[in-house]
Amino acid sequence: xxxxxxxxxxxxxxxxxxxxxxxxxxxxxxxxxxxxxxxxxxxxxxxxxxxxxxxxxxxxxxxxxxxxxxxxxxxxxxxxxxxxxxxxxxxxxxxxxxxxxxxxxxxxxxxxxxxxxxxxxxxxxxxxxxxxxxxxxxxxxxxxxxxxxxxxxxxxxxxxxxxxxxxxxxxxxxxxxxxxxxxxxxxxxxxxxxxxxxxxxxxxxxxxxxxxxxxxxxxx
Amino acid sequence: xxxxxxxxxxxxxxxxxxxxxxxxxxxxxxxxxxxxxxxxxxxxxxxxxxxxxxxxxxxxxxxxxxxxxxxxxxxxxxxxxxxxxxxxxxxxxxxxxxxxxxxxxxxxxxxxxxxxxxxxxxxxxxxxxxxxxxxxxxxxxxxxxxxxxxxxxxxxxxxxxxxxxxxxxxxxxxxxxxxxxxxxxxxxxxxxxxxxxxxxxxxxxxxxxxxxxxxxxxxxxxxxxxxxxxxxxxxxxxxxxxxxxxxxxxx
Numbered sequence: 001x002x003x004x005x006x007x008x009x010x011x012x013x014x015x016x017x018x019x020x021x022x023x024x025x026x027x028x029x030x031x032x033x034x035x036x037x038x039x040x041x042x043x044x045x046x047x048x049x050x051x052x053x054x055x056x057x058x059x060x061x062x063x064x065x066x067x068x069x070x071x072x073x074x075x076x077x078x079x080x081x082x083x084x085x086x087x088x089x090x091x092x093x094x095x096x097x098x099x100x101x102x103x104x105x106x107x108x109x110x111x112x113x114x115x116x117x118x119x120x121x122x123x124x125x126x127x128x129x130x131x132x133x134x135x136x137x138x139x140x141x142x143x144x145x146x147x148x149x150x151x152x153x154x155x156x157x158x159x160x161x162x163x164x165x166x167x168x169x170x171x172x173x174x175x176x177x178x179x180x181x182x183x184x185x186x187x188x189x190x191x192x193x194x195x196x197x198x199x200x201x202x203x204x205x206x207x208x209x210x211x212x213x214x215x216x217x218x219x220x
Numbered sequence: 221x222x223x224x225x226x227x228x229x230x231x232x233x234x235x236x237x238x239x240x241x242x243x244x245x246x247x248x249x250x251x252x253x254x255x256x257x258x259x260x261x262x263x264x265x266x267x268x269x270x271x272x273x274x275x276x277x278x279x280x281x282x283x284x285x286x287x288x289x290x291x292x293x294x295x296x297x298x299x300x301x302x303x304x305x306x307x308x309x310x311x312x313x314x315x316x317x318x319x320x321x322x323x324x325x326x327x328x329x330x331x332x333x334x335x336x337x338x339x340x341x342x343x344x345x346x347x348x349x350x351x352x353x354x355x356x357x358x359x360x361x362x363x364x365x366x367x368x369x370x371x372x373x374x375x376x377x378x379x380x381x382x383x384x385x386x387x388x389x390x391x392x393x394x395x396x397x398x399x400x401x402x403x404x405x406x407x408x409x410x411x412x413x414x415x416x417x418x419x420x421x422x423x424x425x426x427x428x429x430x431x432x433x434x435x436x437x438x439x440x441x442x443x444x445x446x447x448x449x450x451x452x453x454x455x456x457x458x459x460x461x462x463x464x465x466x467x468x469x470x471x
Binding site: 137157158206 | 221222223224225260265266287293294295297313314315316317318319338339340341342343344387388417418440470471
């Protein structure tokens with residue numbers, strides 16, 4: 001079973017040595033955390049969940065999941081102080097994995113919630129898929145990458161109506177991008193050292209996704 | 221480009237997989253965790269669990285089944301059956317479902333689709349439409365495991381469900397369920413041509429060619445249960461048939 005970081009005091013959790021949690025998953029509110037927790041447990045990790053910005057600053061590895069609406073999630077991140085902690089972590093280069101809406105909130109804004117401000121960690125706008133394709137994009141799409149440390153070509157599971165529409169072949173500054181196409185080319189994932197942000201769900205992308213999570217986990 | 225999906229379905233009751241014909245005459249078909257792991261290994265693109273428990277005591281096991289399957293499963297999991305409101309959906313998501321299927325409760329309270337969609341996003345909300353062909357033509361939505369007709373036209377209900385917030389339609393032909401007589405292709409076409417969200421065809425699969433026909437009729441995914449449980453076909457053999465027909469699949 002997994003627990004919260006705060007359970008450690010009562011023996012409910014099992015963080016890394018020296019009191020620094022090995023892997024924390026940020027509770028952003030409406031996200032379904034069970035799949036991502038189960039995926040890391042299958043890799044032999046001991047993920048804990050947290051709502052505490054201090055854990056986001058201190059943990060060895062942090063996962064930012066996200067399900068729901070852009071505006072709701074960025075508002076919650078701002079209220080709780082978790083957003084500042086994630087932004088600082090991203091700037092410091094510390095290990096970070098963002099998934100689905102977790103990637104989108106790293107951007108500056110989204111067509112889903114006009115006026116809501118993202119964390120601004122990456123450049124580029126989040127746009128709705130065009131009317132020519134089924135929305136939400138639900139299913140497995142082909143991911144292509146030219147050269148990267150963690151990411152590779154393959155098929156990944158997506159569940160999104162919006163995506164980061166960086167200019168074709170132009171990844172956000174300082175990042176390496178993997179691409180996919182659903183009515184428009186979009187950013188399937190970006191990486192920068194031990195920081196990885198995936199529009200797809202690696203925890204639901206079968207053996208390919210599990211191998212990616214494993215590479216990220218072991219690289220940091 | 222987005223690939224078409226092959227989705228095995230586990231009807232579960234009291235912690236076991238069961239399967240009947242036209243929702244009746246349920247027989248045991250195996251252990252849910254074993255089947256889930258096997259189907260993922262064979263190339264299943266997602267898994268659906270429909271809880272068909274008849275009693276509250278049986279239903280109490282449904283969450284435990286979802287937790288056990290989630291521990292083993294690395295592909296998306298949709299769970300439906302017995303979802304009466306937001307609280308049931310939350311319990312299923314916390315137990316490990318990635319998407320929640322609603323049917324009877326949404327027919328009675330269509331606003332439930334909007335509540336779920338605004339809280340979890342449309343991609344999390346699957347409207348399960350059980351459709352029964354009518355003698356005068358067309359299809360009517362039925363509820364309570366196919367036992368209770370409604371006044372709703374099934375196609376119009378799917379369209380309204382999309383408008384209210386459903387992100388996917390799981391479209392089951394009640395007449396074909398478990399019969400291996402082939403999907404109701406006219407039904408698939410009628411719904412898929414009128415909604416913009418993905419449509420999962422369900423009910424009647426016997427061969428890989430049936431799945432090819434469902435996808436050509438407009439389905440984004442095809443669901444089957446009996447043929448996989450009984451070994452009539454494997455996920456891998458069905459996907460080979462789809463690929464040979466020129467349909468993009470995840471290899």
